[in-house]
């Protein structure tokens with residue numbers, strides 16, 4: 001189920017009901033001793049007597065350790081359900097958008113198809129960023145009228161980003177780029193060259209006490225934390241208020 005992003009209040013009533021009624025609260029961690037972003041977000045709603053089940057989702061490129069981790073996570077979840085316990089698996093933002101828990105979902109369907117599953121959607125960081133900017137005097141509708149909205153990871157190269165920006169301009173598409181982090185150091189000069197910094201929303205750690213919402217023109221080109229994204233709007237519909 002989706003929680004946050006950031007703010008523990010950004011939870012659906014459905015998610016909160018499931019957390020409160022759970023015997024076991026599972027959540028992804030990148031290291032076994034780590035706390036996990038989703039667990040930190042949901043912390044105010046988790047009671048001491050509920051069992052915590054950290055599931056290791058290692059941040060590595062190799063296929064095999066990741067596959068093994070997904071299988072182990074699915075097996076651990078299935079074992080808890082099999083023992084009659086009510087289990088929730090927390091996920092940062094929306095539970096179906098670039099989400100670790102999607103791998104657990106796929107592994108469960110493959111290895112334990114009889115385990116009943118309910119996926120509770122969450123609030124994606126892109127929507128939370130647009131809302132937070134609009135709440136700070138920067139009205140930032142994500143998409144209007146016939147505009148397409150493309151949500152994707154930040155490309156790995158300048159050439160690829162130029163391509164997506166050209167496509168977006170030609171089609172009136174709003175681009176939302178996730179996983180910005182260290183790529184900002186070359187994305188910033190590229191957007192500057194194209195005169196797009198003023199038209200781009202930079203959002204960092206949305207929902208956390210240190211959240212930063214700003215036009216990209218105000219953000220220096222140093223590397224940024226992983227929890228950063230951009231929303232690039234190259235034009236507006238002809239008729240506006």
Ligand SMILES: C[S@@+](CC[C@H](N)C(=O)[O-])C[C@H]1O[C@@H](n2cnc3c(N)ncnc32)[C@H](O)[C@@H]1O
Pocket residue numbers: 005006092093094095096097098099100123124125126177178179180181203204205206207208226227228229
């Ligand atoms: C693996 S994706 C997870 C997306 C998540 N499931 C969602 O619906 O937003 C992680 C990326 O989402 C973006 N992100 C997630 N949470 C964020 C936050 N609180 N503030 C800014 N960006 C965030 C960042 O670009 C980050 O690199």
